[in-house]
Amino acid sequence: MTPQPLETAATEALLAFWRDAGVDACYLDAPVDRTIFVAPPAPQVMHKASATVTALHGGQHGGMSSADAVNEARRLAAAATTMDELAEAVAAFEGCPLRAMGAKQAVFGRGNAKGSILLIGEAPGETEDLRGEPFVGQAGQLLDRMLAAAGLADQVFMTNTVFWKPPGNRPPSPQEQAACAPFVERAFALMQPKAVLLVGAAAAKSVLNTDEGLMKIRGQWREWSPSEGGISTPVMTTLHPAFLLRQPQAKRVAWADMLSLAARLDTAQVEPKA
Numbered sequence: 001m002t003p004q005p006l007e008t009a010a011t012e013a014l015l016a017f018w019r020d021a022g023v024d025a026c027y028l029d030a031p032v033d034r035t036i037f038v039a040p041p042a043p044q045v046m047h048k049a050s051a052t053v054t055a056l057h058g059g060q061h062g063g064m065s066s067a068d069a070v071n072e073a074r075r076l077a078a079a080a081t082t083m084d085e086l087a088e089a090v091a092a093f094e095g096c097p098l099r100a101m102g103a104k105q106a107v108f109g110r111g112n113a114k115g116s117i118l119l120i121g122e123a124p125g126e127t128e129d130l131r132g133e134p135f136v137g138q139a140g141q142l143l144d145r146m147l148a149a150a151g152l153a154d155q156v157f158m159t160n161t162v163f164w165k166p167p168g169n170r171p172p173s174p175q176e177q178a179a180c181a182p183f184v185e186r187a188f189a190l191m192q193p194k195a196v197l198l199v200g201a202a203a204a205k206s207v208l209n210t211d212e213g214l215m216k217i218r219g220q221w222r223e224w225s226p227s228e229g230g231i232s233t234p235v236m237t238t239l240h241p242a243f244l245l246r247q248p249q250a251k252r253v254a255w256a257d258m259l260s261l262a263a264r265l266d267t268a269q270v271e272p273k274a
């Protein structure tokens with residue numbers, strides 16, 4: 001049946017509405033309610049990340065169950081002995097559901113893998129998806145300028161809690177973050193940074209496993225001891241540069257966080273880790 005001009009116009013208007021609302025990819029025939037809690041299967045000894053993944057999702061990623069995806073991520077991550085190998089392992093990983101949701105490529109990391117700061121952001125955006133590197137869009141450029149002004153630019157290796165752009169730039173879900181967490185933890189273990197900087201609420205929630213508000217925890221120093229690597233490091237959360245672009249008056253507190261980070265590293269240099 002040939003569509004009538006009126007139907008074509010209505011369809012185009014609907015598609016434009018979805019696009020403007022951030023629906024930029026279609027990957028399932030039916031909607032998924034990700035707010036529904038699926039009861040976990042029979043209790044068994046399980047790593048925290050895979051327990052979270054199973055409890056929240058219980059689904060299949062790239063043909064594997066959520067728990068298998070975490071195990072596969074752990075296996076691939078553990079085999080990587082350099083950051084370049086880890087980037088290759090991420091690119092080969094099929095267990096994160098985001099991979100099949102319209103992302104163009106894996107976006108793992110950029111910066112100095114031998115530096116003293118591991119920076120963990122939320123997720124790649126559109127520019128990162130096109131270029132294959134984290135924090136290269138407008139927000140990333142602001143972040144670069146702040147790090148440079150604090151004298152930290154060459155000290156940082158940047159990555160994200162997930163390595164594929166979420167559709168519509170929505171925040172990554174806990175199960176997507178859990179599937180990618182073994183790679184973030186391996187990056188930490190390989191780098192052994194003197195400090196970790198979490199950028200934005202989604203990174204703080206995933207790494208610190210907290211629901212505390214961003215404005216409450218930003219600027220505070222805590223300890224992060226990932227299961228991988230057997231080491232712990234001071235970790236601070238700061239505001240996301242995309243938020244600073246929208247709310248420039250918040251740059252003042254983010255700048256205070258940067259100075260706190262720089263000061264912490266000065267201290268770390270005179271007091272090397274045991």
Ligand code: URA
Pocket residue numbers: 121122123124125128133134135136137139140160199200242
């Ligand atoms: N925002 C993030 O959190 N990470 C990026 O890589 C880009 C934008």
